[in-house]
Amino acid sequence: MSGDHGHRDSQVNSGSKGSDSHKHKDKHKDKEHRHKDHKKDKERERVKHSNSEHKEHSEKKHKDKEKLKHSDGSSDKHREKHKEKDKDKEKRREEKIKSYHSDKPKKEKENGYVRDSSPAVIKSEPEEDNGFYPSPQHNKTSKRDHDDEEFEYKPKKVKTEHDKKAKKRKHDYEDDEDDEDIKPKKKTKDKKVTEGKKAKKEEEEKWKWWEEERYTDGSKWRFLEHKGPVFAPPYEPLPDKVKFYYDGKAMKLSAPAEEVATFFAKMLEHEYTTKDIFRKNFFKDWRKEMTSEEKSKITDLNKCNFSEMSEYFKAQSEARKQMSKEEKLKIKEENEKTLQEYGFCIMDNHKERIGNFRIEPPGLFRGRGDHPKMGMLKRRIRPEDIIINCSKDSKHPKPPPGSKWKEVRHDNKVTWLVSWTENIQGSIKYIMLNPSSRIKGEKDWQKYETARRLKKCVDRIRSQYRDDWKSKEMRIRQRAVALYFIDKLALRAGNEKEEGETADTVGCCSLRVEHIKLYPKIDEQEYVVEFDFLGKDSIRYYNKIPVEKRVFKNLQLFLENKQPEDDLFDRLNTSILNKHLQELMDGLTAKVFRTYNASITLQQQLKELTCPDDSIPAKILSYNRANRAVAILCNHQRAPPKTFEKSMQTLQTKIDEKQNQLSTARKQLKSAKADHKASHDDKSKKAVEVKRKAVQRIEEQLMKLQVQATDREENKQIALGTSKLNYLDPRISVAWCKKWDVSIEKIYNKTQREKFAWAIDMAEEDYEF
DNA sequence: CATAAGACTTAGGAGGATCATT
DNA sequence: AATGATCCTCCTAAGTCTTATG
Numbered sequence: 001m002s003g004d005h006g007h008r009d010s011q012v013n014s015g016s017k018g019s020d021s022h023k024h025k026d027k028h029k030d031k032e033h034r035h036k037d038h039k040k041d042k043e044r045e046r047v048k049h050s051n052s053e054h055k056e057h058s059e060k061k062h063k064d065k066e067k068l069k070h071s072d073g074s075s076d077k078h079r080e081k082h083k084e085k086d087k088d089k090e091k092r093r094e095e096k097i098k099s100y101h102s103d104k105p106k107k108e109k110e111n112g113y114v115r116d117s118s119p120a121v122i123k124s125e126p127e128e129d130n131g132f133y134p135s136p137q138h139n140k141t142s143k144r145d146h147d148d149e150e151f152e153y154k155p156k157k158v159k160t161e162h163d164k165k166a167k168k169r170k171h172d173y174e175d176d177e178d179d180e181d182i183k184p185k186k187k188t189k190d191k192k193v194t195e196g197k198k199a200k201k202e203e204e205e206k207w208k209w210w211e212e213e214r215y216t217d218g219s220k221w222r223f224l225e226h227k228g229p230v231f232a233p234p235y236e237p238l239p240d241k242v243k244f245y246y247d248g249k250a251m252k253l254s255a256p257a258e259e260v261a262t263f264f265a266k267m268l269e270h271e272y273t274t275k276d277i278f279r280k281n282f283f284k285d286w287r288k289e290m291t292s293e294e295k296s297k298i299t300d301l302n303k304c305n306f307s308e309m310s311e312y313f314k315a316q317s318e319a320r321k322q323m324s325k326e327e328k329l330k331i332k333e334e335n336e337k338t339l340q341e342y343g344f345c346i347m348d349n350h351k352e353r354i355g356n357f358r359i360e361p362p363g364l365f366r367g368r369g370d371h372p373k374m375g376m377l378k379r380r381i382r383p384e385d386i387i388i389n390c391s392k393d394s395k396h397p398k399p400p401p402g403s404k405w406k407e408v409r410h411d412n413k414v415t416w417l418v419s420w421t422e423n424i425q426g427s428i429k430y431i432m433l434n435p436s437s438r439i440k441g442e443k444d445w446q447k448y449e450t451a452r453r454l455k456k457c458v459d460r461i462r463s464q465y466r467d468d469w470k471s472k473e474m475r476i477r478q479r480a481v482a483l484y485f486i487d488k489l490a491l492r493a494g495n496e497k498e499e500g501e502t503a504d505t506v507g508c509c510s511l512r513v514e515h516i517k518l519y520p521k522i523d524e525q526e527y528v529v530e531f532d533f534l535g536k537d538s539i540r541y542y543n544k545i546p547v548e549k550r551v552f553k554n555l556q557l558f559l560e561n562k563q564p565e566d567d568l569f570d571r572l573n574t575s576i577l578n579k580h581l582q583e584l585m586d587g588l589t590a591k592v593f594r595t596y597n598a599s600i601t602l603q604q605q606l607k608e609l610t611c612p613d614d615s616i617p618a619k620i621l622s623y624n625r626a627n628r629a630v631a632i633l634c635n636h637q638r639a640p641p642k643t644f645e646k647s648m649q650t651l652q653t654k655i656d657e658k659q660n661q662l663s664t665a666r667k668q669l670k671s672a673k674a675d676h677k678a679s680h681d682d683k684s685k686k687a688v689e690v691k692r693k694a695v696q697r698i699e700e701q702l703m704k705l706q707v708q709a710t711d712r713e714e715n716k717q718i719a720l721g722t723s724k725l726n727y728l729d730p731r732i733s734v735a736w737c738k739k740w741d742v743s744i745e746k747i748y749n750k751t752q753r754e755k756f757a758w759a760i761d762m763a764e765e766d767y768e769f
Numbered sequence: 770c771a772t773a774a775g776a777c778t779t780a781g782g783a784g785g786a787t788c789a790t791t
Numbered sequence: 792a793a794t795g796a797t798c799c800t801c802c803t804a805a806g807t808c809t810t811a812t813g
Contacts, residue, residue, distance in 0.1 A: 321785095360803065368781080368804065414776065422803095428775060429803085443777085492779095493807060502805080536806055537780055575771095578808070591778085591807060638781065647796065719781070726779055749799070772812085779806065787798070 207350055209438035210445065210758040219412045220439060224390045226345035226354070228397030228405075229418045229431055230338060232361035232380065235259045242312045245305035246298055256289040260377060263364045265309035272366060278375035282364055285377035345417060345433070346394075353434035354417065359386075365424045369503035369538025373424055385420045415439050425501065436754035445758055448729040450587045451596040452769060458596065461584050462487065469550045475571040479580055481554050482508050482569050486590050489543065490597050490633050492536060493574045493590035505534045508590070509574050514564035518555055527552035541635050598630045598727035603769045605629045606736050619740055621707050623733075623747060628714060630723045638719035651709050658702040665695045725752070730759035735767035 215221075237258060243250040244261060253261060264273065264282055272278050283301045290298065298304065323331075342357045362380040367373055383403035390396060392410045399405050406420075418431035433439055454461075465487075468480030485491050486508050494507020506515065515533035522528050529552070530544040547555075558568055574590065581588040605626035610619060641647070669691035676684040724733075730748075734756070737744050744753065744760060753760060 317784095356802075358802090366804085371804095416776075419775095425804095426774095427804095430776075432777080440778095447778090495807065497806095505805085507806080537804075539781080574807080589808065636780080641797090643796070650796090722780060751799075770813105774809100774811070776809080777807085780804080781802105782804105783800100783802080785798105785800085787796105789794100789796075791792100791794080 206757065207438075208758075208761060209350075209441065210762065214442060220415045221347050221412050222391075223349070223394065224345065224347050224412070224417065225394030226390060226397060226417050227342050228388060228399070229386065230342050230358045231383070231400065232359055238262070238309065238312065243308050245308070247300075247303040248305075251297070254291050254294060257286065257291065257294050259362070260286045260289045261304075261306060262309055262313070263362070263377070265306035266313050267364060268306055268310040272374065275374065277372060278364075281373060281375035282377070285375075289377070347433070347437070347439065350438065352437040352439075355432050355434045357431055359420070360422075360429065367503060369505065369534060371503045372500055373502075376424055379423050381420050387419045389414065389417055389419070434754075435751075436757065441755070441758050444755075447595060448599065448731070448769075450592055451599055451729070454585060454588060454592050454596045455600065455769070457585055458487075464584070466550075469554055475576070477554050478558060478569040478572045479577060481551055481558070482572055482577060483581075484547075484551060486593050487597070488547075489531075489545070490594045490635075491541075492594070493577065495574045503534070503538050505536060505538055507535060507574075509569055509572050509577060511568040512564065513559055513562045513566050513568055516555065516568065518552065518559070520552070529555065535635065539635065539637050594634060595727055598634055598723055599729040599732060599769050601630050601633055602626050602728050603732045606732070610736070610740060612740075615703075616742060616746070617704055617707050619742055620746055621711055623736065623742075624711055624720065625714070627720045627724060627728070628718055630728060631718045631720050634723055634727060636719045636722045637717055640717045644716060648709070648712065651705065651712070655702065655705045655709060658698065658705055662695070662698045662702055665691065665698050669695050725755070729769050730756035731763035731767045732769050734759050734763040735765050738763070738765035 235255065237255050240252075244253055244258070245251065264286070267273050279301055287295055287298070343354055344351050345354055346352070359381045360378070363378050365371075365373055365376045365378050383399040384406055386399075386405050388397055388405050388408045389411055390408070391412075396408055416430040416432050419428050421427070422429050435441070435444070461483075465480040465483045468476050469484075471477050471480065486493070492507035494510035496510060497505070506512065511533065515531060517530040517532075519528040519530065520526065525546045527549050528544055528546050530542075532540070532542050535541045555568075558570075562568075562570075578589045581590065581592075606623065609622040609625055611622070614622065669688070672684065672687045672691045676688050678684075733747050734744065736742070737747055748756060748760075
């Protein structure tokens with residue numbers, strides 16, 4: 001793919017050579033992408049630069065005179081000429097409160113154990129076990145061999161039953177591969193027993209899969225039984241009174257055509273429906289559903305009037321909101337029932353929650369950003385499209401009466417229960433387990449362990465890629481510069497995408513010339529690179545950042561003789577990069593850097609920002625700020641809430657009111673004091689106390705409001721959720737909570753606590769990422 | 770090797786549920 | 792109780808990376 005980029009049409013972008021391709025026309029024109037104002041870039045910078053892990057070693061002088069050969073043998077005209085004393089331009093953010101931590105790295109356990117699969121009774125995690133599933137009697141297998149990076153650690157047997165003794169035991173595998181040597185013998189839980197006994201009891205019933213051994217033969221389970229998916233409800237034709245009009249005349253549509261029409265009608269309010277591509281795609285697919293009469297009659301979407309249908313749906317949703325309590329309750333119970341029936345499966349003796357047990361209903365495809373396929377019909381999935389995956393010896397799910405599954409297979413090398421092929425991109429969709437499940441949790445845990453292993457060798461890797469900036473080979477220089485971006489800026493890898501099939505977005509390896517600008521000198525800074533491109537989900541990445549001279553020179557070199565739409569790294573792709581990374585560290589891929597940098601940033605920001613004397617709300621603000629630093633690093637954005645300005649205003653009004661209250665209260669306190677001085681009697685003394693309390697209370701309230709305001713303002717267009725859920729080692733947060741006596745509920749909601757149960761259970765306050 | 774298919778993680782938004790305020 | 796703000800859950804698209812295939 002990178003080979004053919006030579007001469008793309010670029011009229012839109014820079015007006016140079018017109019030619020054959022239209023690929024990149026109009027990009028960045030779509031107002032719908034959030035082009036965030038650049039305010040936050042400042043903040044991004046701040047965060048980055050305060051990240052000591054990222055500190056760039058200021059260079060001595062390198063005379064790099066050596067010639068660089070393109071690997072195709074072309075020329076050595078690229079030489080770098082300048083001596084340099086490449087200064088660390090980065091201003092560090094002044095140190096805040098310094099660590100109150102002893103900072104000595106404690107050794108943590110890696111999750112490198114081997115599961116012992118002795119059979120156990122089914123534990124039902126969710127409160128009620130309705131006895132729906134027969135208990136599987138097999139699973140007699142013993143040891144599973146190990147398949148991943150944690151080989152080095154000696155396995156230890158852990159029993160599966162969950163009596164109290166069992167749970168006190170900590171899996172203590174030390175990794176022996178490095179310099180740390182002390183085993184902090186974790187004393188069995190010395191944690192306080194503050195929790196109510198009810199909570200405690202429940203907790204004890206939870207299955208602690210993390211105390212068990214893992215499969216090591218590549219199999220994901222031994223036994224799997226489930227009820228299959230829940231299908232979308234069948235189409236219910238509109239009442240006759242709801243009319244569709246074509247060219248001003250009412251027209252009764254056949255059921256299939258009507259159904260597709262309702263999809264459009266339901267989106268009428270959305271600006272999607274005003275877009276050309278959307279309308280074109282929709283109309284094309286809609287016509288396919290029409291009878292031949294309809295097809296011949298309906299030839300112009302602009303003559304279609306869906307407004308009655310649209311009104312009807314609005315009225316319906318209004319009616320739904322107005323439903324009585326009982327009706328709502330009934331629906332809720334209904335949902336609960338399907339959840340209980342279809343929402344769980346049995347995997348290896350445990351009842352586990354399924355993530356998405358409902359099949360995606362038909363509708364119009366809504367791609368993100370400038371998606372060429374937006375508006376296409378996403379067709380209804382039937383049992384005949386469905387592949388079921390389960391144990392041979394399980395009770396197989398039954399297809400709905402009168403239908404058959406496409407296939408039933410028994411593949412325990414994969415984790416999914418159900419799959420089907422979607423018609424828009426032709427990709428496969430799956431039904432898998434909930435994040436709280438063992439199978440997801442283990443993987444998640446392992447992800448963080450890999451990132452922690454990177455921590456141990458990141459210095460080596462960094463110095464290596466710095467060396468590689470000087471390589472004679474172009475491909476190596478490109479690889480090294482790309483890796484630098486991935487490490488420093490937490491960019492995504494950037495796989496190639498099929499042109500014209502998806503929105504035009506890029507990641508690191510797929511950056512094009514047009515996505516960066518070089519400024520040898522700008523605003524007091526040297527060697528500045530400006531990034532401006534659309535990343536995943538068409539979220540804009542904008543950043544202007546000084547880089548090391550050598551990187552800058554390399555970039556200039558990479559840009560030579562290229563058109564804006566050419567690949568910046570024309571000799572690199574993600575598989576080359578990942579292959580290289582694999583050689584540097586077992587299990588290392590580009591995305592590990594994101595995880596690593598995110599987690600290490602959180603840990604470090606928490607250290608920096610948390611003041612021991614702060615109140616709990618202030619500590620939580622600090623936590624949110626640390627979280628925010630990560631979100632900025634990873635460019636996790638959100639649309640500013642619709643009502644943001646207004647709600648900010650009301651909050652400000654409240655603050656003003658509070659301030660007035662406060663000054664009144666202070667005056668009263670003063671005069672009470674004066675009274676007391678004059679009279680010295682008991683009564684006035686009491687009055688003083690009362691007023692004092694009042695002032696104090698109001699001060700606290702005011703503080704809280706102000707904290708809230710700051711937090712909200714800073715969070716305007718930053719999404720914290722994604723990093724919290726996917727990038728931050730939860731043990732860092734758990735440890736922080738323990739250390740500062742902040743209850744975990746303040747940081748994680750219920751779902752999050754379920755997902756991170758392993759971390760909550762095992763991390764102590766001295767946990768070090 | 771290159772490419773496609775497959776599996777699984779990461780992502781922001783919609784809309785309902787819940788909470789706070791009046 | 793009504794209303795509005797906020798939180799949470801679900802949804803499913805869009806990535807990454809691995810594995811299979813030619």
